Amino acid sequence: MRFGKRGKASTDGQVGLVVSDESVTAVHIRRGDGEPPRLLARFDGPKDGGSGTLAAWVAEHRLQGVPAALTLDHGDYVIHQLDRPEVPAEELRQALRWRLKDLIDYSPADAVIDVFEAPPARQKRIEPVQVVAARASRLKPMVATINATGLDLQRIDIAEFALRNLLSRALGSLETTAVLHLRPQRGTLQICRDDKFYFARALDQGLDALSYTAGGGTFGGLADVDDRIALEAQRTMDYYDSHFGHGPVKKLLVLGRGAELQRLVDYITSALGLATRLVGAADLVSGLDENDTVAEAMPLALGGALGVA
Template sequence: MALAHYDRRKPKPLRCQQLDDCRLDNPEPLKAAVAQLGLNGASVSWVLSPKDYNLLLVEAPAVDEAEMADALRWRVKDMLSFDIEHAVLDFFELPEDAYRGRSRMLYVAVIQQSVSDRIESLVNGAGMALKALLIPELMLIRLKQLEGETLATAVLGLQSPHSLISMVSEGSLYLTRQVDSDVSLLSPDAVEIETRASGLVLDIQRSLDYYESQIGKPPCLRLLVCPQQPGETPLLGQLRYNLAVELVQLDLGEHIDSETPLTPLLQSQAMMAIAAALPEVES
C-alpha cells in the first residue's frame, strides 16, 4: 500500500511513501504515516486493487439518468459471483464514437459492500475520512494527462500480478483490459524474456487492432509505459522490437515537484496513489 498527499500551496506539493505491511487487517503503518505527515482529518481517495472489484462493459439501459444506477444493478447481477444486493456500483460512459453508432456502452464498476466497509473502517481508524473509491483504469488517464499529449495512445500500466492496457484519445477512454504480468516479468534481470513476454505483447497488439478495426479509429502509434522503468529493461526491449509504435515512458518526476525523490522504485509502488492525489484536470 502507498500513501500520497498533494498540497498545491507548497513549492513541492507532493509527498508520498510506501507503507510496507499495511493491509485492511493491519492499519498500524497507515496510522503512523498519517501522524507523521499531519494528515488527521484529511479526505481520502482510495484506489481499489484489481482483485477487489469487477469492471464490466455493458449496453446502457434505455432509462433516464436518474434511473440508470438501479437499471444497471439489474443488468449486471448475473455477471457477478456475489449478490448484487450487497454491492456498491458506479459507471462511466464511453465516447459517442466508440462503437460506430451502435448501442451506447458503459463501463460498470462493482465492489462488494463488505470490502467498501472494511476500507472505510481502515481510513476512519487512521484518523481520516473516505471521500471516494477509485479504479486504476481511470487513474491511468489522469497520469496520461500529465504529458499533455492528446494523440491516441495505448497506455500500459505495469504492475503485478495484473497490468492494465487502456486506449485513450483526447482524454477519453475507449477500451481497457487487464492482462497477466508476473512480477518477475517486470524485473530488470528478467530471463527468457522473448518467450515470457509474448503474451503481454500479443495482448497489446490485440488492443491496438481492436481500436482500429472494431472501434473504427485511426491507427494508434504511441505506447505510453508507466511507471518509469529502471533503465532499458528486457521487457521494454521486447515491446520496442515487436510493436510498431513509438514507446514513451512516463517519468512522474519530470511532471510533479515532490518532497520525496520519485525514483523508479517509488513510482512503481505509489503510481496509483499519486494519481489519486493529483488535482483533477478537465479533459
C-alpha cells in the same frame, strides 16, 4: 461515490490511497497550475498495528481534513459493458444492479455500483454503458480504515481512471496513448485519449514473468513473454482503431524502471514500430528520484490523488 467533508485541513494538497488486505500505500501531493504535481509525503506500510500505521502517518504530517481519494486495485472490482435499459436516469443504477446478478459471484444486494459512459464507437448505434461493481462488504473496511485517520475521503476511483489521470494531469498527454502497468503477477494495458478512458485489457503476464524469462527460462510455459505482451498490445491497438475510428495509437508508455522493462520497451519499439518509452517515478511527480519504484500501488495512489478536485 462521494463522502461528506470533515472540516478544514491543516495543510493543503490531496491524498491518494490504495488499501489491500495487509498494507496501505498513500501519497500526499500538491498540484499546481502548469506545474507537475509535487510529492509532499509518502506512506507504505501495514494497515494495522504499531506506530507505523496510516493513522500515525496522517497525524505526523497533520493531514486531518485533507481531501483524499481511495483507488481500488484490480481484483477489487469488475467492469461490465451492458445495454442501457430504458428507464429514467434516477432509476438507472438500480436497474443495472439486477442485470449484474448473473455476472458477479455475490448477491447484487452486496454490490456497490457506478456507471460511466463508453466513448462512442465508429458505427452509429445505441451505446452501452460501463458498469463498475464492487462488494460493499469489502469496501466498508477500507473506508473505515481511512475515515479513522481523519482524512476527508471524497471519492472512490478505479485503477483505470487513476492511470488516465496520470497521463493527462501528470504527463500532460492528451493524444491517443496506451499505458502499460505491470505488477508482479499481472498487468494492465489501457488506451486513453483527450482525458478519456476508452478501454483496458488485462494481461496474465507481469514482472515476475519478465524476470524469469530474462534468464532464458520459461514462465507458465512461456519462453518469450516480451513477444506475448507485444502481441496483446497490437491486438489492443487494432481493436481501438477499428472500433472507435480515431486513428492509430501515437505512443505506449510503460510504467517503471529496470533492465527487464527496458528490454520490453526495446522489443515493442522494434516489433511494432511504435514510440515506446519507460516512465519512472520522477517523471510522474517531483520529489521522487529514479530509484523509487512505480511498479506497485504508488501510481494508482498518485492517480487517485490527481482526481481530487
